[in-house]
Amino acid sequence: MKKWALISLILFPAFLFAQTGNFFLSHFTSNNLAGSSCYDIKQDARGVMYFATDAGIFQFDGRNWDLLDGGAAVYSLQIAANGTIYWAGSKGYGSVGVDSDGFLKLKTESDSSVTNVFQSLILKDDVFFLNDNAIYIVDINRKIHTIKADENTGSFTGLFELFGAVYVNTLEKGLFKINRTGLVPSKLLIHGQVIFAARIENKYIVGTAQNKLFSCNENLQIKQLIVEDQNFINASVIIGGNWVNKHLLALGTLRGGVVFVNPTTGKTVEIVNYLTGLPDNEVFAISVDRHKNIWVAHEYGYTRVSPYMPLRSFSYYPGLKGNLLCTYTSENGTYVGTSLGLFKLKKEDVYEELVYYVDIPVEENTISTGGKRNGDENSAGKVEPKRRGLFNFLKKNKSKEVVNTEAGNVPGVAKEKPRHKRVRHTEKLLRSSQYVYQKVAGINSKITSIITLNKRIIASGLAGVFEVNDLNAKALLEEPVRFCFASQCSNVLLTSTYENEVKFLIEGKKDWQQVSLFNIIDDQINYMFEAKPSELWLCGADKIYSVQVSEHEMRPLHAIDIVNSHGEATVGVSWDEKLLFVNAEGFFNYNRQTKKLEKVDTLPGPKQYFVYDENILYRDQHGWQLKGRDNKKGSLHLLNLFQDFKFITGSKALNDLWMISRNNELYKMFGENIAASEEPFPIFIKSINSADKKTNIITNINLSEDHSAIAFEIVQPDYVGPHAIEFRYMLSGMKDQWSDWSNSNNKITFPFLPPGDYVLQVQSRNIFGDVSTLKPLTFEVLPPYWKRSWFYALEFMVLASLVILSFRLNNRYRIVSRILSLLTIILLIEFIQTIIDSSLPVKDENPVIDFIIQVFIALLILPVEGYLRNLMFRSMDTNSKLYQLLSLRSLKSALHKEQPGE
Known part of the structure; x- marks a missing residue:
């Protein structure tokens, strides 16, 4: 992670200002979040996100949303160095503990009199909680020190930390420094209430309610930062801020989305708002995660802004209309073909009229208010309830305005001049983007292809073929075209039309001319490419044609059949005289000796495929792969963010890749300019389901054989491509073999497990190919009690007792002793047979096979039976009548002949 962060910090400024495009956004939401507002966002060491909302604390790992038990409205979150989560909310404050099953649960640590705690802060071992009336300081021993608000301070409105000291905003007297004995007047020369204080290394930025930014050094010297778009920030109203790196600060606003500012230069780097993909301009909360991405809470859920991602959106610049179909970029600019024509991205200063209000101080009069502070009563003379401290800076300004402008309506209050008056300002400001799409004149229908020939831009589609010069187009062929190909070797233009013709165009001295009409091939040609000089390949519906090109003439060589039952377009690439074709059926190599296609059995039929710089870029069940000249994926891992594309093009020489997604967004990936990978978060077990019980306790797991069904839910927090993460597992003791990689293996279920010891091993693989391993x-799984070792020991003890008893009775009660001995032998044989039977690794329900196994076991035990019988009767005279009576062969007849007293 440190290496990745270092690379990012070095490359980011150059990358950011050298390129255009909007930051990559990822949106997350859940039905459980409907109607809830978010006030704070935090991330723990495992990568799990926590959101403080008016419904409680939501937990999110990239896939699953969970509402922690015991939730009421929560306004602030803090995570200590030891991982303990502290919360502050409508019911007081407390921490997040675990219940009897190991799941997180809110614990209230304040008494019932403490309510509406709207802010918290951690400094070393102390946790600070704040509401309007008091500051609660909880130390490491859970001792509580309380500082109450009084008439001198007024209500508390906010906490912040600077260089190891905690400060509090007050409604009446500004800033105070907090210590154990109480409040000390602050020496900070900051005018207005502090909204946030953000730290990076040993540098602080402070934002105030007047939308001003200040830097603060270790000597507590304050210096205002001059921001070039200060008027836009004034109109938007700052509600929070976080560092991204030393050169980038993110400011969340109430009305203008998120403004990214370079605090060194004061320049606006990016504005993420509705115009650039943010669902709503009203930001509830803003936070930075461990990978330096900005999380934004808004009415429609959460958006993750990724400034470091080498993937930028080009869809939100003004002027682009229609369904996006293709794109092309070169030194002449970026063009996008849509269902409504052709558009070019041009740099242009676009201004919009911004209306905002400014409070201008006026001369104040000293008046009598009947002993009540300003703002305590409304126009009707009733006391207004205090709103919780969130956005108290807005409330304060509003209260002053209402009281001072309407004081004459309050009984017993002398009329006075207002302290402030609001003045309406109108100003033209630069929009968030300095680029716009402008329509190319002369093209008013669908454009499906954009190519170049001799540095000339050629666009084709339903209206024909056009040569494009900046924002003007000249028609070369005025009929619908399926595909257009520029032969770099022959300097000619070939087009396949909707009439199944291939037309041959060459640039003359004054104009383009149609040299010949190629009528020999009557097929729907969807793709063309050159294999080597003068060798052209045309891909039709179910045939591939080889064509010889010479002196602006084409001569068909031969046609090759290709399997294409799905009817999708066949494409091909060539490198080093090798030819590779692909369609939905699979991949095919061309054998130049046999002049036939040979299917590549090692590659399945792709779900999608595109030609990318002499390679086939395709998607299989595991993600996007590359086949052709260069089989290395490189930064193409990022394509796994998307499951489906409409169009992909690019060039490794230009180190870029353009994509159009199915949701009609245009993206550019900047190749190897910047490291794309984020260090993966650890993999862990979220829950275990067994015997109708769900738990998160992963120690001392013992199951019984009759309730051996068990299911594991595995989690690896990921917010780049959470649904593209694949898992595999191996259960040692059952099958010592890894399962296949699958994104559904995060839930592992075993309906039945035989008795035994097991070790579960799990691995995960993210979109960058990084593999993480779960601790085994x-x-x-315990067998029934009659198959357990302690029961076998008990049986053995009973048998041993019978043997001892039979020997003790041998002299006086010989018949009883011999019967006990015989019974002991029978039980001992059964005991041995049971142990052997339960130890067999193979069980079969077929009664015939089971009978054969039992016979085999009996034959193995027979010598043991004879040995035990001889051992038990060794002391007896073999010629005695009693031995014969107790013989196993004649026991029944001998007992009938026995006379009493013998």
């Missing part, structure tokens, strides 16, 4: 989990 050991558990046991």
